[in-house]
Amino acid sequence: MLKRTRQILAALFFAGITLLLLDVSGTLFHYLSWMPKMQLLPAILAANLAVVAIILALTLLLGRIYCSVICPLGVMQDLAARLNRKRNPYSLSPALWWLRLTALCVFVLLIVTGLTGVAALIAPYSTYGRIVTHLIQPLWIGADNLLALGAEAVDSYAVSEADWVWYGWMPLIVTSLTLIIIAVLAYRGGRTWCNTVCPVGTALGCVARFSLLKVRFNEEQCIGCGKCSRNCKAACIDFKTYDIDYSRCVTCGNCIDLCPKGALNYGLAASSKIKAEKENTVDRSKRQFLIGTALLAGTALAQEEKKVDGGLAEIVNKAAPERQTPLTPPGSLTARNMTEKCTACQLCVSECPNDVLRPSTSLEHFMQPTMGYEHGYCRPECVRCSQVCPTGAIRPITKQEKSSLQIGHAVWVKQNCVPLTDGVECGNCARHCPTGAITMVPSDPDDEWSLKVPVVNTSTCIGCGACENLCPARPLSAIYVEGHEMHRVI
Amino acid sequence: MSKHIERRDFLKLFGAGVAGVTAALTGCRPKTVAGPIKDDYSQLQEARGDRMTYRKNPTTGDKVSLLGYGMMRLPNREDGEIDQEAVNRLVDYALAHGVNYFDTSPAYCRGNSEKATGIALSRHPRDSYFIATKLSNFNQATWGRRESIDMFENSLKELQTDYIDYYLLHGCGMGGMDNLKARYLDNGMLHYCIGQRREGRIRNLGFSYHGDVAVFDYLLSIHDQVHWDFVQIELNYLDWDYANEINDRNTDARYLYAELQKRGIPAVIMEPLLGGRLANIPQYLMERMKQRDPDASIASWAFRYAGTPEGVLTVLSGMTYMEHLKDNLLTYCPLKPVTPEEENFLYDIAYHIVNVKLIPCNDCKYCMPCPYGVDIPGLFVHYNKVKSHDRLPENAQDSGYARLRREFLVGQDRSVPRLRQAAHCIGCGQCKPHCPQNIDIPEELHKIDEFVENLRQNT
Incomplete structure (x- = not known):
């Protein structure tokens, strides 16, 4: 009963969050964006007291049900563990309190000092977000595009093609390593990760020890077969002493189901003994990453002697300019707020329909979102990232608010500007500026008929990047957006 | 873009099955043409090649098929290069069914059309077809006399021939009189071409016209000295009366054709279908056409219209796919001229099309490639x-x-x-x-x- 309920709820949460992270159609966030907001760490960062209170109350009442149902990384580990077909795969192990507390302390310390991005490397929900975004979404997009091809063949507009964006090697390597480590641990030892490293697991474990309802032994009925111990993925049942470590028990209910004598049940708790051991620090290996930049060297269209018809000019890929201040999305208030609040779950990255958001590669903002306008720009009708962000790193804003929210300002790069390099009329930046902050003026002040070049009114520019993205100069645009540390309303 | 499977998709899907169907069909039907192409679809009948309508060129006496093959929209392979094998098949089929006029240009298909045309045609006897190509010296770099002559000589080389049957000054009227002067008059290229005609390397000399009517009038005014053997104009049931309305810099075909008739110059017709726009008309107009003649394709109305005037030598169609070719062959083997009543019906259709106010683009791709990559x-x-x-x-x-x-x-x-x-x-x-x-x-x-x-x- 407990197990079945747990499984159904877990499946719902797991599927919901996974689909939300995968979604390329831009429709699911309307229905599912509350799910990430139910995650503990995001709720704490977002100062979402109601959710924190609910989770604490739930844990005090039912034990670590959160880890079994709401946390997608927990469910993912259960799935990985299921692959292990060995009978009686686990055995009782001592609680590694030294490791658990160290991990938790380091984690809290990092967050307090503002290095949330680094801390989030072991945060459960965002780890899962990164796994889905960087390892599964590419496949999902591939499948979507196959469907889109099929839809096109039958003249249906139900499925449209999605762009496959390359974020570089770093996210891929980091995420793959995390996945391998967690999956192998889960395959071999069930919830090892949750009960050693995961700070949320440790924190909730401390609370769960006092929970009202618990799994407990009926000592008269127990025949001492040990099946429960050997099938406990939290490795927390000692069938000999009838001890259960409730700081590690995730209330999965497997033991209750398996017990041949019905000697285990879930109910009002009897007091339990808890042994805590403390040891030294964990050493954390530093990681270095190869950041591959793939600049497609392009050549300009070769001028043919003879005018011929047809054909398409080659388009050189845009390269990212070096910004003094990185761009953060509208709603993130300040660069500092982003750094402190964001757990790098990648939900905004995978939701961004314009391929503007991508994980940062700097250590300081490790995999937290940053913006770039090489593939698209921050379009006026879209505020999706602000709606899905569970941690308050990007606060909810409306389209109207966004239209006057300055996140940066455009800078003209004279030597790339097409009227000056190619000698043709342009003005594409001015034509597409949503706030009319760009005007075209004669390049030669003394000749009003000379080709026009842009001037930027930085006080009305909102930094959306339409100019940078649509600038014909390639690979580097002749106008680019410099970020602001503090967003402001113009 | 319709509820029906497009015919080319149909072909792709069922191409394999078609061979079998064809075998069955040819078995129980008198074989009319021994073409190398054996495919067919059930609802489309094969045209009989021996029934093609021909028009006579008054100066050289050429018997020209009313359907001319435009080599501007040749099929491409996946990699964007011309699908030579498909071109060969199309040309073989066209020749086998009586088409004998092939119109190309050094500019078409990214500059590869002449070569592909030359490869396909050189597999047949030279006297079984007429080649039309053009002096497409659009780029200022080719305005010089030397460069223009090189272009002509190169056409002969690409087309693997030592004479051109129909040679045109390409796109006269685009850029007005200044452009005409720069490309053909001041550099003496018009006189060069007249000289080549005397020598037999050009059998018929003409020009194709777009745009500024002053250029058209000027060129006809020197007809007595030049003796244009033919002139290529845009004519269809829309442009007959509405060319000027659609774009005030264009001239109604009614005027252009009448001017040619006055001087007895045969007209070669381009854009009979407006780059497919007249085959892709609003649904309610399509229904009206189908009501009148359920078996006739929408395109066939436009082709019948363009071929009806007696002063038309040939009607060019840029046929990319075999089914375009087959459909057009049905229309012209033989031509069933449009009756005055049908003509009025088409003008009424035209009136409605004009009111839809489409962008008058015929997908000729002369504008391409855009240096900034726009399609x-x-x-x-x-x-x-x-x-x-x-x-x-x-x-x-x-x-x-x-x-x-x-x-x-x-x-x-x-x-x-x-x-x-x-x-x-x-x-x-x-x-x-x-x-x-x-x-x-x-x-x-x-x-x-x-x-x-x-x-x-x-x-």
Whole structure:
């Protein structure tokens, strides 16, 4: 009963969050964006007291049900563990309190000092977000595009093609390593990760020890077969002493189901003994990453002697300019707020329909979102990232608010500007500026008929990047957006 | 873009099955033509090659097939290069069914059309077809006499021949009198061509006309000295009376044709179908045509119309696919001239088409390649297609707006990659002088861009 309920709820949460992270159609966030907001760490960062209170109350009442149902990384580990077909795969192990507390302390310390991005490397929900975004979404997009091809063949507009964006090697390597480590641990030892490293697991474990309802032994009925111990993925049942470590028990209910004598049940708790051991620090290996930049060297269209018809000019890929201040999305208030609040779950990255958001590669903002306008720009009708962000790193804003929210300002790069390099009329930046902050003026002040070049009114520019993205100069645009540390309303 | 499977898709899907069907059909039917092409579809009958309508060229006495093969829209392979094998098959089939006029240019198909035409035609006896090509010295770099002569000589080489049957000054009228002077008069190329005609390396000399009517009038005014053997004009049931209305820089075909008739100059017809626009007309007009003649294709009306005037030597059709060719052959083997009553019916259709106000793009790709990568004809064709089917999302209050909006945006992304869409038109205007239809391309692209931007924002 407990197990079945747990499984159904877990499946719902797991599927919901996974689909939300995968979604390329831009429709699911309307229905599912509350799910990430139910995650503990995001709720704490977002100062979402109601959710924190609910989770604490739930844990005090039912034990670590959160880890079994709401946390997608927990469910993912259960799935990985299921692959292990060995009978009686686990055995009782001592609680590694030294490791658990160290991990938790380091984690809290990092967050307090503002290095949330680094801390989030072991945060459960965002780890899962990164796994889905960087390892599964590419496949999902591939499948979507196959469907889109099929839809096109039958003249249906139900499925449209999605762009496959390359974020570089770093996210891929980091995420793959995390996945391998967690999956192998889960395959071999069930919830090892949750009960050693995961700070949320440790924190909730401390609370769960006092929970009202618990799994407990009926000592008269127990025949001492040990099946429960050997099938406990939290490795927390000692069938000999009838001890259960409730700081590690995730209330999965497997033991209750398996017990041949019905000697285990879930109910009002009897007091339990808890042994805590403390040891030294964990050493954390530093990681270095190869950041591959793939600049497609392009050549300009070769001028043919003879005018011929047809054909398409080659388009050189845009390269990212070096910004003094990185761009953060509208709603993130300040660069500092982003750094402190964001757990790098990648939900905004995978939701961004314009391929503007991508994980940062700097250590300081490790995999937290940053913006770039090489593939698209921050379009006026879209505020999706602000709606899905569970941690308050990007606060909810409306389209109207966004239209006057300055996140940066455009800078003209004279030597790339097409009227000056190619000698043709342009003005594409001015034509597409949503706030009319760009005007075209004669390049030669003394000749009003000379080709026009842009001037930027930085006080009305909102930094959306339409100019940078649509600038014909390639690979580097002749106008680019410099970020602001503090967003402001113009 | 319809509920039916497009015929080319049909071909792709069922190509394998067709061979079997053909075998069955040919078994129980008298074989009329021994062409190398054996495919067929059940609803399309094969045209009989021996029934092609021919027109006689008054100066050389050439017996020219009323259907001329335009080599501007040749089929491409996946990699974008011309599918020579398909071209060979099309040319073989066309020749076997009586087509003997092939019109190419050094500019067509990214400059590869003449070569492909030469390869396909040189497999047949030289006296079984007429070759038309042009002096396409559009680029200023080729305005010089030497460069222009090189272009002519190169055409002979590419086409693997030592004479051209029909040689044209290409696109006279584009860029006005100044352009004509620079390309053909001041450099003496017109006189050079007349000399080549005397020597027999050019059998017929003519010009193709687009745009400024002053150039047309001027060239006809020197007919007594030049003796134009033919003139290529745009003629169809829309341009007959509405060319000027659609674009005030163009001239009604009624006038052009009458001027040629006055002087007894045969007319070669281009754009009989307006780059397919007259085959892709609004649904309610399509229904009217089908009501009158359920068996006739929409395109066949346009071809019958263009071929009916006696002063027409041949009607050019850029046939990319075998079914285009087969359909056109049915129309011209033999031609069933349009009756005065049918003519009025078509003018009425034209009146309605004009009111749809499409962008008058015929997908000729003269504007391409855009140096900034925009797919100009791709965008115009998509916009026109949606508009002529009356599926343009115009009013956000309309029911069904959301659906039409999605159709337009997704459809456009499918037709043209984002990087090549209208937002990337910088308005440099380099395309403008190349457009034979005098479309203000940047302006039209910016209009589409604005339309799309509004759609995107109107979520």
